[in-house]
Amino acid sequence: xxxxxxxxINFTKPAEPAFITRMKKEAGYVEGxxxxxxxxxxxxxxxxxxxxxDDEKPVVVVMNEGDLxxxxxxxxxxxxxxxxxxxxxxxxxxxxxxxxxxxxxxKNKEQSKSTEESKESKRKKxxxxxxxxxLSFNExxxxx
Numbered sequence: 001x002x003x004x005x006x007x008x009i010n011f012t013k014p015a016e017p018a019f020i021t022r023m024k025k026e027a028g029y030v031e032g033x034x035x036x037x038x039x040x041x042x043x044x045x046x047x048x049x050x051x052x053x054d055d056e057k058p059v060v061v062v063m064n065e066g067d068l069x070x071x072x073x074x075x076x077x078x079x080x081x082x083x084x085x086x087x088x089x090x091x092x093x094x095x096x097x098x099x100x101x102x103x104x105x106x107k108n109k110e111q112s113k114s115t116e117e118s119k120e121s122k123r124k125k126x127x128x129x130x131x132x133x134x135l136s137f138n139e140x141x142x143x144x
Contacts, residue, residue, distance in 0.1 A: 060073060
């Protein structure tokens with residue numbers, strides 16, 4: 001019953017003493033983030049904010065023949081963007097289906113045959129070991 005009464009407990013921060021506020025002003029102390037600052041809405045960003053502008057791009061310096069030029073760098077960058085565009089994200093609404101590669105199936109068959117043969121040989125060895133290690137308690141042996 002006591003827990004119902006304590007349900008709406010709040011904390012009120014006491015006021016700072018005057019001498020502490022004076023010291024903070026003299027030192028230039030700035031308050032850190034509080035709970036209220038976490039609840040503030042952040043400004044929305046556009047795609048233009050994240051794009052690299054022409055004046056922010058790196059400067060290309062060609063020292064020797066065969067070095068990467070600005071045009072070659074742009075073509076490589078375009079190719080990388082095309083590759084990234086080709087890689088599609090997975091559609092999570094569909095069922096996941098795994099497919100085997102055709103080339104590896106021939107190798108898998110050979111490996112499975114060799115593993116089956118090795119398993120059979122191990123079983124035969126185990127059977128012989130089991131038959132050797134079995135103790136027999138015959139009535140003839142007890143006659144001492």
